[in-house]
Amino acid sequence: MPRPVSSKRVGRPAKVVPAAFTSRTRARHRRIHGHLVSLFGIAAALLVAINAAVLLVPPSSVEASSSDNVMGWIWTDTGGWISMNDTNSGAGGGSYGVHVDPSTKVVSGFAWSANQGWVCFGSSCATLGCAGGATTPSGSAPAASVDTSTPNRLRGWGMFCNLGAPDGWISLNSLDAPAPLSTYGPTVNFGTGVFSGFAWHGVSNGSGWGWMDFSSVQMSGNSEGSLPSCQDGLDNDLDGLVDCADNGCFQNPAYNCPAIETQCALLGRTNCCANGTDDDNDTDIDCDDVADCGSDPVCIPEVCDNTTDDDGDGNIDCEDSDCDGFAACTPAWIQSQYGNIYAQEGVGGNAPPPGQANATYCISSAGAITSFTSSEGCIEASATALNLPTGGNGYVSNIGRLDVDGILSGRYGQVVNITSDAGLPSVLAGKVYLYDRDAQGGVCPSGSNFVLNPKTFSNAAGASGRGNGLLVVKGCDIRIVGDLNYQPTGVSEYLRNLASLGVISLAKYVGGVPTTGGNISVDPSVSQVVGLYFAERGIFTGSTGVAATDIQLDVYGGLVGREIRLERRFASPTEPAENIIFDGRGVVNPPPGLQDVTKSLPSLRDAF
Numbered sequence: 069m070p071r072p073v074s075s076k077r078v079g080r081p082a083k084v085v086p087a088a089f090t091s092r093t094r095a096r097h098r099r100i101h102g103h104l105v106s107l108f109g110i111a112a113a114l115l116v117a118i119n120a121a122v123l124l125v126p127p128s129s130v131e132a133s134s135s136d137n138v139m140g141w142i143w144t145d146t147g148g149w150i151s152m153n154d155t156n157s158g159a160g161g162g163s164y165g166v167h168v169d170p171s172t173k174v175v176s177g178f179a180w181s182a183n184q185g186w187v188c189f190g191s192s193c194a195t196l197g198c199a200g201g202a203t204t205p206s207g208s209a210p211a212a213s214v215d216t217s218t219p220n221r222l223r224g225w226g227m228f229c230n231l232g233a234p235d236g237w238i239s240l241n242s243l244d245a246p247a248p249l250s251t252y253g254p255t256v257n258f259g260t261g262v263f264s265g266f267a268w269h270g271v272s273n274g275s276g277w278g279w280m281d282f283s284s285v286q287m288s289g290n291s292e293g294s295l296p297s298c299q300d301g302l303d304n305d306l307d308g309l310v311d312c313a314d315n316g317c318f319q320n321p322a323y324n325c326p327a328i329e330t331q332c333a334l335l336g337r338t339n340c341c342a343n344g345t346d347d348d349n350d351t352d353i354d355c356d357d358v359a360d361c362g363s364d365p366v367c368i369p370e371v372c373d374n375t376t377d378d379d380g381d382g383n384i385d386c387e388d389s390d391c392d393g394f395a396a397c398t399p400a401w402i403q404s405q406y407g408n409i410y411a412q413e414g415v416g417g418n419a420p421p422p423g424q425a426n427a428t429y430c431i432s433s434a435g436a437i438t439s440f441t442s443s444e445g446c447i448e449a450s451a452t453a454l455n456l457p458t459g460g461n462g463y464v465s466n467i468g469r470l471d472v473d474g475i476l477s478g479r480y481g482q483v484v485n486i487t488s489d490a491g492l493p494s495v496l497a498g499k500v501y502l503y504d505r506d507a508q509g510g511v512c513p514s515g516s517n518f519v520l521n522p523k524t525f526s527n528a529a530g531a532s533g534r535g536n537g538l539l540v541v542k543g544c545d546i547r548i549v550g551d552l553n554y555q556p557t558g559v560s561e562y563l564r565n566l567a568s569l570g571v572i573s574l575a576k577y578v579g580g581v582p583t584t585g586g587n588i589s590v591d592p593s594v595s596q597v598v599g600l601y602f603a604e605r606g607i608f609t610g611s612t613g614v615a616a617t618d619i620q621l622d623v624y625g626g627l628v629g630r631e632i633r634l635e636r637r638f639a640s641p642t643e644p645a646e647n648i649i650f651d652g653r654g655v656v657n658p659p660p661g662l663q664d665v666t667k668s669l670p671s672l673r674d675a676f
Contacts, residue, residue: 136165136177137288137306143281144269150181152285161186168214168256168287170302175212175222184277186229187238193227202233206244214256216308218243221253221265228269228277238269238280254282258307261287292316298323313349325349329360342366372397373616393641400615400637400645402426421641470602471661472574475500475540481660488513494526496537496569500660505543505576505585512544516584522550525567525598527559535559536568538659543576545587552597554624554653563656569599569625570659588629590621592636598624600654600662606631609646615639623648 142150151159152166161180166189168175179187186198190212193199199210204225212224218241226238239245241253245268254265263285270276291305292298293316303310311317312325312335319327324334325348332340332347341361346353348360355367365380372391377384386397399418404427419439420426430446431437437449474480483500486492487508492501503518505511512518518541528535539546552569559565575586586605590597592612601607607629612618615637627648636645654662 136167137170138166138168138175138177138285139288140263140285142179142267142285143283144277144279146277147181147183150179150184150187150280152179153288154180168306170304170306173214173216173306175214175224181228184228184230187226188229189226190224193225193229198227198229199233199236204244205234205237205239205246212240214306215241218253219255220258221255222267222282223253226267231271235271235276238267240267242268252279254285256287256306258287258305261306293323295323298325319348319350329354329357330364339366340364398639398641400618400634400639402634402646403644403648404428405647405649420644424642424644470572472572475538475572475661476502479661480663481538489518489520489523492520492523492537492539494524495528495533496525496535496567496659497528498534498536498564498660500538500540503539503541503544514547516545517547518544520546520548520550520552522552524553524555525569526555527557527567528565530565531562533562534564535566536564536570536657536659538570538572538661540572540574541585542574543585544573545585545589546571546573546603547589547591548594548597549591550593551595552599554598566653566657568653568657568659570654570662571599571601573601573603573605575604592618594621595619596622596624598651600625600659601627601629602662603627603629605629606633608633609635611635611637613637618645620644621646624651625654626650 136153139153139156141152141156144150151161153159154161154164159180160182164178164180164186166175166177166179174190176190176192177188178192179189181187188195188198188210191210193210194201204210206225210225210227212222212226215221215223222240223244224240225244226240227233228236228238230236239248239252242248242251243253248268252266252268254263254267256263263282265282267280267282269278269280287306292309292311292314297304298311298314298317298320301311303314305314305316307314309315312319312323317323317325319325321327321331321334326332326334327348329347329350329352330340332338332343332345335347337343337345337347340347341354341357341364344354346357348357350357352358352360355361355364361367368379370378370381370383370385370388370390372385372388372394375385377388379388379390381388383389385391386394391397398421401418401420401424403420403424420441424441425443426440427442427446428444430444430448431440431442432448435449437447440447471479476483478500481498481500483502484491485507486501486503488503503513520539525537526535554567554569571588573586573588575582576584582605586603587608588601588603588606589608590610592610594610601623607627609621618636618638620638620640620643621636623646625648634646638645
């Protein structure tokens with residue numbers, strides 16, 4: 069068979085003993101395998117005789133190819149040189165070669181021994197004329213590879229085909245051999261392509277070839293550094309680096325290897341700074357590659373409260389998904405803790421964040437309920453309409469009777485006329501505190517408002533002491549400008565001692581139409597109010613108009629009004645803008661005149 073022409077030929081080494089075979093090394097090997105080494109001379113003579121009688125023919129169709137990348141010679145003291153590739157100068161045997169697959173590191177192919185004939189490696193040994201269907205001494209099918217974890221050590225089996233199984237098997241690594249007598253295995257330096265170390269061939273009768281030295285074996289000159297070798301997905305030079313990661317290709321745009329992250333189009337990629345890939349192989353991915361992507365809009369963080377599209381994606385501040393979870397970008401929402409929410413014409417607003425709910429118990433309305441949730445899943449839409457007690461219906465409705473006439477006449481407690489909130493004591497003493505615009509000359513204490521300044525309401529003491537009280541303002545709007553609090557400690561003996569505030573804002577009617585008063589407003593600076601609030605017209609929680617400057621409003625009690633505007637823009641993923649907490653005081657110690665309204669509530673857990 070003609071030998072293929074090659075410009076690269078490796079001559080047979082001169083007759084020198086490889087460095088591994090010093091007299092000291094031989095001595096060590098003789099000590100380990102004395103019974104075999106002592107027969108090497110006899111084995112050599114036998115092999116000559118055997119070879120004279122053996123017809124040396126290829127086990128199957130054996131041809132070298134341009135991909136066979138293992139060159140040079142194996143040396144054995146017993147049988148001499150074994151050629152790994154027919155392009156070696158002085159090699160015989162026809163056309164053959166051994167190959168290490170750049171991708172899988174699998175070793176296959178044939179070598180040639182002038183004294184023994186064909187030598188197969190790995191799966192090539194399964195061919196007819198070698199092992200055929202025989203298994204290796206380890207019981208597996210023949211295979212060989214470079215194990216990069218050992219590191220870069222040959223594993224598996226080869227075979228002298230003319231010897232067949234089991235005598236022909238060559239152990240490439242002691243890790244694969246049953247009961248090895250020592251540790252061995254050739255390794256390859258993928259940087260230089262040079263092999264080193266030993267394989268072993270032993271036969272039970274002592275006639276094996278012994279140690280097989282790989283120090284004169286090397287990889288051929290396959291290299292990275294061209295097209296298509298820099299884009300073929302293979303480690304062509306077997307240095308452990310593939311394509312653009314290889315030094316021969318690294319950051320060279322001429323080989324379609326990006327020099328910087330933003331050249332990812334060379335690899336057919338898009339969104340260079342946001343594709344999750346280290347396009348230029350410098351270990352920095354996307355925006356972490358600050359030198360290349362630092363000025364890319366996608367890597368510029370959005371500032372969520374500066375009215376600027378910082379990252380250039382067309383979305384400003386809270387409109388940008390980058391700001392999801394930013395406190396100021398959470399839509400304001402309401403929560404009624406330990407209570408229900410009732411509405412006549414429907415309930416709607418911003419849905420609470422995940423894991424939160426608007427009401428602890430039920431949400432009930434005669435209209436639609438949109439984006440409001442209940443912790444208990446109690447949603448009652450299209451329920452019986454709730455009518456508010458007003459002057460137009462005699463302050464009687466299906467939520468109860470507000471006996472305004474009785475309240476103002478002293479039926480539920482002594483009526484005390486006041487001129488401002490200064491007349492409202494800290495211990496309410498079971499009384500009704502009245503500001504009547506008409507009785508005060510048709511004016512309000514401050515413009516159109518009755519102003520409630522910061523105040524703390526205390527518990528009463530003793531068997532006759534009463535902590536409840538009612539503020540009634542008629543014809544003026546009530547404006548709350550400071551925090552309202554209850555004494556932080558409870559009562560030890562009598563529930564009637566418990567501080568409990570009620571506030572009623574009544575409108576002035578002219579010709580059956582409300583004209584002034586009837587509203588309650590809370591200044592944006594107020595963070596807490598306490599009590600049950602009834603506004604004949606509307607309740608407004610107040611806002612600065614800016615989420616960043618609005619604060620949370622806590623209401624300990626309940627709100628009742630024809631219109632309730634929850635205006636706070638305070639934003640938080642865990643806290644509502646208005647937090648209405650029904651504390652039960654309005655039921656256990658109702659303010660004077662509100663007993664009938666509180667009796668209409670099904671239980672202590674209900675809020676207005």
